[in-house]
Amino acid sequence: xxxxxxxxxxxxxxxxxxxxxxxxxxxxxxxxxxxxxxxxxxxxxxxxxxxxxxxxxxxxxxxxxxxxxxxxxxxxxxxxxxxxxxxxxxxxxxxxxxxxxxxxxxxxxxxxxxxxxxxxxxxxxxxxxxxxxxxxxxxxxxxxxxxxxxxxxxxxxxxxx
Amino acid sequence: xxxxxxxxxxxxxxxxxxxxxxxxxxxxxxxxxxxxxxxxxxxxxxxxxxxxxxxxxxxxxxxxxxxxxxxxxxxxxxxxxxxxxxxxxxxxxxxxxxxxxxxxxxxxxxxxxxxxxxxxxxxxxxxxxxxxxxxxxxxxxxxxxxxxxxxxxxxxxxxxxxxxxxxxxxxxxxxxxxxxxxxxxxxxxxxxxxxxxxxxxxxxxxxxxxxxxxxxxxxxxxxxxxxxxxxxxxxxxxxxxxxxxxxxxxxxxxxxxxxxxxxxxxxxxxxxxxxxxxxxxxx
Numbered sequence: 001x002x003x004x005x006x007x008x009x010x011x012x013x014x015x016x017x018x019x020x021x022x023x024x025x026x027x028x029x030x031x032x033x034x035x036x037x038x039x040x041x042x043x044x045x046x047x048x049x050x051x052x053x054x055x056x057x058x059x060x061x062x063x064x065x066x067x068x069x070x071x072x073x074x075x076x077x078x079x080x081x082x083x084x085x086x087x088x089x090x091x092x093x094x095x096x097x098x099x100x101x102x103x104x105x106x107x108x109x110x111x112x113x114x115x116x117x118x119x120x121x122x123x124x125x126x127x128x129x130x131x132x133x134x135x136x137x138x139x140x141x142x143x144x145x146x147x148x149x150x151x152x153x154x155x156x157x158x159x160x161x
Numbered sequence: 162x163x164x165x166x167x168x169x170x171x172x173x174x175x176x177x178x179x180x181x182x183x184x185x186x187x188x189x190x191x192x193x194x195x196x197x198x199x200x201x202x203x204x205x206x207x208x209x210x211x212x213x214x215x216x217x218x219x220x221x222x223x224x225x226x227x228x229x230x231x232x233x234x235x236x237x238x239x240x241x242x243x244x245x246x247x248x249x250x251x252x253x254x255x256x257x258x259x260x261x262x263x264x265x266x267x268x269x270x271x272x273x274x275x276x277x278x279x280x281x282x283x284x285x286x287x288x289x290x291x292x293x294x295x296x297x298x299x300x301x302x303x304x305x306x307x308x309x310x311x312x313x314x315x316x317x318x319x320x321x322x323x324x325x326x327x328x329x330x331x332x333x334x335x336x337x338x339x340x341x342x343x344x345x346x347x348x349x350x351x352x353x354x355x356x357x358x359x360x361x362x363x364x365x366x367x368x369x370x371x372x373x374x375x376x377x378x379x380x381x382x383x384x385x386x387x388x389x390x391x392x393x394x395x396x397x398x399x400x401x402x403x404x405x406x407x408x409x410x411x412x413x414x415x416x417x418x419x420x421x422x423x424x425x426x427x428x429x430x431x432x433x434x435x436x437x438x439x440x441x442x443x444x
Contacts, residue, residue, distance in 0.1 A: 043402040070354040
């Protein structure tokens with residue numbers, strides 16, 4: 001090997017190492033900057049879709065789509081207008097939530113809120129009649145009768161009766 | 162207009178609004194300012210249009226989509242490395258396997274399931290059912306969370322939907338026997354939102370106190386896939402929004418139909434994944 005060859009290889013190696021270090025540093029900065037601020041990989045999508053005003057109080061119905069390769073839809077009930085962060089989280093206290101069951105051709109008809117011994121509870125009413133069903137983000141929040149038990153204990157499908 | 166002609170017309174419209182494909186999606190996802198969001202979203206919207214028109218993709222376009230899934234891997238892993246953050250190592254691995262796993266079945270950590278409230282509660286309910294059945298002289302070598310006899314039992318009622326369980330912190334079991342992850346458990350929610358639990362049980366013997374000693378192998382089998390484009394209003398439901406950068410302002414809107422179309426293009430494959438763990442217990 002000629003005397004200068006080893007020195008040249010050393011300089012090329014050093015230069016490559018510096019380039020790699022800089023590249024790694026930039027990538028690490030981007031990744032840490034990018035992901036350290038978010039606690040979710042995929043954000044929930046959530047909207048306030050209706051409100052119910054009664055006796056000086058307003059209840060808010062939110063519709064949430066959660067998950068990544070398998071989505072689940074929820075309705076949530078709030079006593080104050082919630083605002084949601086980038087992940088779909090809110091600091092407002094949630095009074096109740098229930099997930100939409102869209103199996104067996106069921107469609108959402110509307111959403112009742114009932115006073116129960118456990119507080120305000122949501123009851124999603126379903127239908128199999130196409131003209132009665134609505135898109136989940138267009139559901140109306142309606143005041144239902146006060147009941148003693150949890151409304152979900154006996155879920156009903158409208159149209160079956 | 163025939164469906165072929167409609168697709169051709171749609172393809173023409175897509176090509177008319179072609180967007181450049183960024184060369185470093187990882188960088189744009191990590192940095193995530195308004196310009197990054199615009200560059201990425203324009204590319205995704207263009208590719209979404211092409212996927213809906215069932216058009217072939219260029220190599221650059223395929224590479225771009227694969228790199229978006231690699232960004233998921235980085236996101237899930239980095240969240241796992243940062244103290245105080247909810248790590249999502251399984252979701253990160255599953256996303257990477259979708260584009261690099263060649264459709265092979267993948268084993269995931271049992272910890273993912275064992276640490277879940279709904280899994281623990283359903284295991285307790287299933288063990289109570291198994292013990293009760295054995296006491297009646299009915300062996301239960303295999304019990305699935307969706308088995309009718311279990312779902313009709315009082316034990317199922319404790320974990321079933323609508324029994325006052327808190328869906329944020331406890332989760333519940335749906336009417337088809339699928340366990341739905343508690344919403345606060347992001348690690349499980351992003352890796353496996355809904356799944357069935359199976360128990361393979363055998364009697365080992367009796368304990369000195371006269372109890373029956375049991376061994377159960379618990380197992381979960383799931384599939385990683387995405388909903389295809391249906392060209393109906395349902396498509397609006399199947400969208401994943403990926404937070405970009407530190408600003409918390411921008412999110413990349415990625416339709417699940419585009420993720421599914423990657424399997425048509427041959428750059429991703431649907432795969433099964435599973436976890437198993439063992440338990441000995443008495444009743």
